[in-house]
Each structure stands twice: as structure tokens, then as C-alpha cells.
Amino acid sequence: MSRPVAVITGASRGIGKQLCIDLAREGYDIVAIARSTADSPTKLPGTVDETVALAKEAGGATCTAWAIGLDVRDEEGIEALAGRVKSELGRCDLVVNNAAIAPPGATLGSPMRRWRLAIDINVNGPLYFMNSFVPLMTPGEGRVLNISSSASVAPAFGRASYTTTKRALEALTECIGWELREKVAVNCIRLELSVWSEGYTSTLPDMDFSDFEDPVIMSDATLWLARQPIAYTGHVLTIAQMRAMGAVRAVTRIGDRVA
Numbered sequence: 001m002s003r004p005v006a007v008i009t010g011a012s013r014g015i016g017k018q019l020c021i022d023l024a025r026e027g028y029d030i031v032a033i034a035r036s037t038a039d040s041p042t043k044l045p046g047t048v049d050e051t052v053a054l055a056k057e058a059g060g061a062t063c064t065a066w067a068i069g070l071d072v073r074d075e076e077g078i079e080a081l082a083g084r085v086k087s088e089l090g091r092c093d094l095v096v097n098n099a100a101i102a103p104p105g106a107t108l109g110s111p112m113r114r115w116r117l118a119i120d121i122n123v124n125g126p127l128y129f130m131n132s133f134v135p136l137m138t139p140g141e142g143r144v145l146n147i148s149s150s151a152s153v154a155p156a157f158g159r160a161s162y163t164t165t166k167r168a169l170e171a172l173t174e175c176i177g178w179e180l181r182e183k184v185a186v187n188c189i190r191l192e193l194s195v196w197s198e199g200y201t202s203t204l205p206d207m208d209f210s211d212f213e214d215p216v217i218m219s220d221a222t223l224w225l226a227r228q229p230i231a232y233t234g235h236v237l238t239i240a241q242m243r244a245m246g247a248v249r250a251v252t253r254i255g256d257r258v259a
Helices: 014-025 048-059 075-088 112-136 160-179 198-203 216-226 239-244 254-258
Strands: 005-009 029-034 065-069 094-097 142-149 184-191 236-238
Touching (some): 005 014, 005 112, 014 048, 014 094, 014 198, 014 216, 029 075, 048 065, 075 112, 094 112, 112 160, 142 160, 142 216, 160 184, 160 236, 184 216, 184 239, 216 239, 236 239
Parallel strands (some): 005 029, 005 094, 029 065, 094 142, 142 184, 184 236
């Protein structure tokens, strides 16, 4: 029997990287997607190739893991990737839309291309992945998880395009969950905690991150949602809510990992 297949965006570092490793360990084949590759790295640390190497190590000899350099705005590229997954892996069981951008600064008076960039990455990207990969899912077995933020309900966060697009992603989750009811479960995690990432340590080198949570909590949440009945759909859940349900381990501290 073939292994289930998970497609994860924003997989070069942080939450996406951790998801690839832990899902591989749990028996998934991995399609890891990010713009940052060994051949074309970005300014931030981490590449999708590094993630895949760790996922293969965690998943063992039978684990297939692909490093895909792809921009989530590339609708045609996403459709082509879905065709390759269908042809070579034969299935898709889980899509995690994790890639996002949060342009800083005031909205009015800023170049509108920054606004469009946030919409394209944070809303259109997840929609493109759902549109291309849901048809590969066996009815009654497929799962989609969208990653949101408590900024979706916090106008004072100060990044209007991020707040607006994350709130839109939550609404999109609820709507597509309703459209696909009893076929594919579509849920969303509204991350309300500070979770460590290599990107933080690169851009804020003097900050104390020891009290930030370990990204492993997002793996707990993802795996729990992937195991729920197909009727469990259209939910927007915080980590606190999932902890109260026993879905996520107790409070973690990244300082415990790196000490």
C-alpha cells in the first residue's frame, strides 16, 4: 500500500519545515514547496532542499520527499505540479497552505503592488492549491489545512494587508469546507502564539526567543486534524482551543530545544 502524500507550502523554514519532518516521520510522503532552493536561495536561512533531506531522514528508507521550488502565485506551475503528483505518486491526502507574507507599514500611500502581493500569496495561493489538488483526493479521505493568525482579528497589528488576507483565508476555509462537505475536510488553525522560526533569528538577531513556542505544536495540530472524521470541517481553531481538546501538547519553549 502506498504512503499518504502531504503537500506543504512555505516549507524552507519554521513551521513548514517542521511539518515536513514530522509528517514524514508519521508515514507521509512529502511534497515540500518554497521559493528558496539550493540553486536559488533567498536572503533568509533555509532551503526546501535542506528540509527534504531532514524529512527523508525522519521518514526512513521508504519515504519519498520532493523539494519543489515554486511560487504560490504561479497558478499554472501549481497545476503542473498536481499533474506530476498524480502521475508519479498517484494520490494526494493532505494539503497544508502555510506560505504567507506580511508587508509592514501603513496601507494608504504605499505602493498598491504590496497589497496585491499579500492577496496573491495569502489568499489566491491557497485557493490555487485547493483547486489543483483536491481533485486528487479520494472522497471521504482528503484533508486541507490553512494556516491563519490571530492578526486576522487584530486591526491594531498594523499590517492591514495581512489582517485582511488572513481573515479572508478563514472565510475561504469555511466556504470551501461547506462546498466539499462529506468529501474533503477543510480546516484552519488561527495561530495566536509566537512560534520560533529561523527567519526570526536572522532578521532579529538580538531578540530573546527562549519563550517562543516550538513549531512542533503545529505538527501536533495538523496530525490531529488529519485524523478527524471527514465531517469535521470548516473549523477555525486556535492552539489554545486545541490544547483544551488534548490535540496539542502542553506549553513548549524553543529554549528547551536549543539549550
